[in-house]
Amino acid sequence: MADEPLLDSLPQAVVVRKRRMRFSVIWLIPILAALVAVGIAVQRIRSQGPVITIEFKSASGIEAGKTFIKYKDVRIGLVSAVELSEDYSKVLVKAKIAKHSAGLMVADAKFWVVEPRISLSGVSGLSTLLSGNYIGFQAGKSAEEQLSFRGLDEPPTIKDQPGRRFILKARELGSLGVGDPVYYRGLQVGQVAATNLQPDGRALDITVFIDAPYDKYVTAETRFWNASGVDVTVGADGVNVRTESLASLLAGGVAFDSPDYLTLTGPAAENHAYPIYRNRVVAMKQPDPIERRFVLYFNESVRGLSVGAPVTLYGLRVGEVTAVGLHYEPSTKTFRPRVLITFFPDMLIARMNARQQVDNAKSLQGLDAAARIKLLRQMVDERGLRAQLKTGSYLTGELYVAFEYVPNAPKVKIDWTMDPMELPVVPGGFANIEAKLSSILTKVDNMPLNAIGSEVKDVLSSLNQTLKDADVLVKRLDAKLVPDLAKTLEDMRAAIGSADRVLKNTDSTLFGKDSPAPQDLRDTLQEVTRAARSVRVLVDYLERHPEILIRGKTEEKP
């Protein structure tokens, strides 16, 4: 304690507070936070692919931040914004594409909205019912990068598959639509890929895609036809129903084939253009290079005769009706049906057998006009070649033009210099029957039926008198003749009784136990039976094989 003043007098050490400005450990926290945040930002930016713009007509089911772009069911992008174009006519869909898919954004890549589609040829996009629409993507082949695209209105029916496209030129689409099947001999080998109106609006280009193994069957000669629905042709040939498949029956489709009569030149080039025919018959019809036109003036109704109706020679088709109209005859002031027909010499030749075909092809086709007229004249004047209307189907009343040689046809005068030439006709078909019927009716009408009736009455009354006379006669016969007749019968019975007795005696003599006659007779009868059987067999055989009378019996093969 004594030291205290001393100690107190000592100066106190100055406490110098350290300025604790040294780096505190706590600064690691913001540094760490900054590092993490920057890291995430960098990673986000690095993983960010390009932003593309797709132009759609409408943004059905597309939502920013929710709609994905999928390629082969892999998400490659996400719609980031949906906005209208500057003129409000289109929808611009902006989408962020994943970095790894950035290389897919090339000039010919395709985008379309995948939504549930239910068509007759199938149901697609069902998954989108639950998950919402998405944007489908199809990779392109181009190497040129692009960031703005025009979306397709329809999903492309043709995905990445080998095959070739062909163009069909049609006047109208009918029941065809994108995605409709293309058939080859009933087998589905492709699809309708697109339908575009030509710029001038006068025709349609239907693009069909034929899958790879089958595209080689499409040659320059191939014919395409509309297989839509049922093709019911009611013609003079009868009713024809034809369809490619049940699906095409409902939905439509295109079918193609090459006519058998043409030599095929091998697969056609891609985008080769073809016409599309109405139906198979029209499509496969042989082109008829040589055609001769004739005109027929009928004197009967041509109701039921339609353009395209067949012209036949003895029932075989050799041409067709090209026009049906009226002809005014100034001299008689009458109208007559005027039927223009086209005759195809090739069809006629095609009906002949091979040798005749070769022989006649040149002579028939090579004839000059004068020689042809001469030949035709001979046929008409000497052989009586005449045209007549015949009923092809009584059900529909379809008519066709039939040429036949009518031996005793009335002579006609024909101006052979006309073009088209007129050919003579005779009434035919219903008209013929009608004419005959009406002539019969006229005859019946002309009969003096009343006179006949009164005569019949007279005859009947005299017949009545005759019968009465006959009655008297019979009664007289009854009275006089019958007693005599009874006596005669009595006598006859006695005579028969005697005869019976004689026969019995003979019987015992001839067929008695010891008599040889029965045995012989039995043998003979057996012989006769056998002979009869043989004859039956022979007759049977003859019935079955009457030719053995001429050829003799051939050895039968089992």
Next chain:
Amino acid sequence: MSAAMSKSINGTMTAAQMGLMSCEACQLLSRPSSSDEATYCPRCGEHLEFRRSASIQKTWALVIAATICYFPAMLLPVLVSTTLGTSEDDTILSGVAYLYTSGSWPLALIVLVASVMIPLGKLAALAWLLLSVQRGSVKNSHDRTRLYRLVAFIGRWSMLDVFVDTFTVALVQLSPLMSVAPGTGVLFFAAVVVLTMFAAETFDPRLIWDSADSPTPSHG
């Protein structure tokens, strides 16, 4: 102490200015030990300091860290909900927008205030407190103290978003029909909340009054 109190209600004298230490737990005033060792409250044993050590620096660090985290918290998804194969990212702001567009604007307002504005407000408040202390501002000391109390009080409530998120994730697991997964954003959001809470803790409100009167030795 009594001299300080009698001098002015404005608190022109602080305990530190009088060379006394106040216990933060039991408020006992004690004279500092002469040694340089750490000192403790003779009554309750709390660690005694004139001012929390490096308070301003630490608070700044935490505020800056929270500010950094605030951006990813707002920009990154907090919930990734997958409905029938379609996953959807939801950020806090998109949730607010959704609530607003779907008609429930009061709810949208609540979320906006609680999850967006309050964290931001806390950061701004702390930054202002720090700046004012560093500048030695003498104005609005009362208001600033009140603000500090508000920041310290409100801190824990901000965790609501994180709780909701966690519950949703735990409850909605109807895979494969629908499932919900937490997004990265929620981590950052939680970080913002936690960091601001710590920042409020490390900030020493007594610093507000240090510069109320005379220039004081810096303790920052």
